[in-house]
Amino acid sequence: MSESLEIITNAIVLKTVNYQENDKILTLFSVDLGKITAGLKGCRKQNAKLKFAGQPFVFGEFKLIKKGDKYTVATVSEIESFFDICQNWDLLKIGSAMLEISNIVLNEGEPFPNLFVTLLKCLKQIAFETNVAKAVFIKFVLEIFSGTGYEMQFDKCCQCGGAFNTHIILDFDLGNLVCGLCKGNNCLEIQPANYYVLKLISKTPFDRLSSIKFNDKIFYELVDALISNFEFRFGKKLKSLS
Ligand SMILES: [Zn+2]
Numbered sequence: 163m164s165e166s167l168e169i170i171t172n173a174i175v176l177k178t179v180n181y182q183e184n185d186k187i188l189t190l191f192s193v194d195l196g197k198i199t200a201g202l203k204g205c206r207k208q209n210a211k212l213k214f215a216g217q218p219f220v221f222g223e224f225k226l227i228k229k230g231d232k233y234t235v236a237t238v239s240e241i242e243s244f245f246d247i248c249q250n251w252d253l254l255k256i257g258s259a260m261l262e263i264s265n266i267v268l269n270e271g272e273p274f275p276n277l278f279v280t281l282l283k284c285l286k287q288i289a290f291e292t293n294v295a296k297a298v299f300i301k302f303v304l305e306i307f308s309g310t311g312y313e314m315q316f317d318k319c320c321q322c323g324g325a326f327n328t329h330i331i332l333d334f335d336l337g338n339l340v341c342g343l344c345k346g347n348n349c350l351e352i353q354p355a356n357y358y359v360l361k362l363i364s365k366t367p368f369d370r371l372s373s374i375k376f377n378d379k380i381f382y383e384l385v386d387a388l389i390s391n392f393e394f395r396f397g398k399k400l401k402s403l404s
Pocket residue numbers: 319320321322323324340341342343344
C-alpha cells in the first residue's frame with residue numbers, strides 16, 4: 163500500500179469527463195504541478211457540494227489527495243468565477259479554445275508558471291472586459307508561440323531578413339512570416355490589413371488591447387492563420403473552434 167499525500171494548490175479546470183455513475187475526471191492546470199488529472203467523486207449527484215468544481219473555467223484552491231500516481235480532489239474553494247464566459251457563445255468559444263490550447267501545449271506533471279499566469283490573465287479579461295476578447299485571444303495564441311519556442315517575428319522576412327514589400331506570407335514549415343521571394347510550398351498569404359493588426363497586437367500589452375479596433379473579417383482570417391500554424395506546430399486539430 164502506498165501512502166497518501168495531501169497537496170494544496172491553485173488550479174484551473176481545463177477539461178472534464180464523466181466517469182462512472184456520479185464522478186468526473188478533471189484535467190487540472192496547477193500552478194505548482196502543471197497538468198494533472200484528478201478524480202472528483204460524487205460531483206454529479208443532485209446536491210453534491212463540489213458540483214461547481216466539475217466545470218471547465220473553475221479557478222480555485224484545490225486540496226488534492228495523492229495516492230501512488232493518482233490524484234483525488236478532496237475539497238475546492240473557488241478563488242474567482244469565470245461563469246460569465248459560459249453565458250455568451252462567442253466568449254465560450256474563445257475561452258474553450260484557450261483551455262484546449264493550454265491542454266495541448268502542457269506536458270503531464272511539468273509546471274509552466276508563465277502560461278498559468280497568462281491563461282489566468284486572459285480568462286479574467288475575456289470574462290470582465292468582453293469587448294477585448296478577440297484581441298486577447300489573438301495575443302494569447304502569439305504568447306503560446308513565444309512561450310513554446312515558436313515566436314513569430316513581424317518586422318522582416320524570417321528567411322532573408324529583407325522587407326516584406328508586396329507579399330506577406332505565413333510559412334507553415336517555418337511557423338513564421340516570409341517575403342514573396344522566400345515563399346515555400348506550405349503557405350498562406352496574409353493580407354496587409356490583417357498583418358498590420360497582428361503586428362500591433364503583438365506589440366501591445368494585454369491591458370492596452372482595447373485601443374486596437376478591427377472587424378470580424380480580420381479576426382476570423384487571423385484566427386484561421388494562427389490556428390493552422392498552431393495545429394501544424396503541435397500536430398493536433400483544435401476541436402473547440404470547429
Ligand atoms: Zn525573404
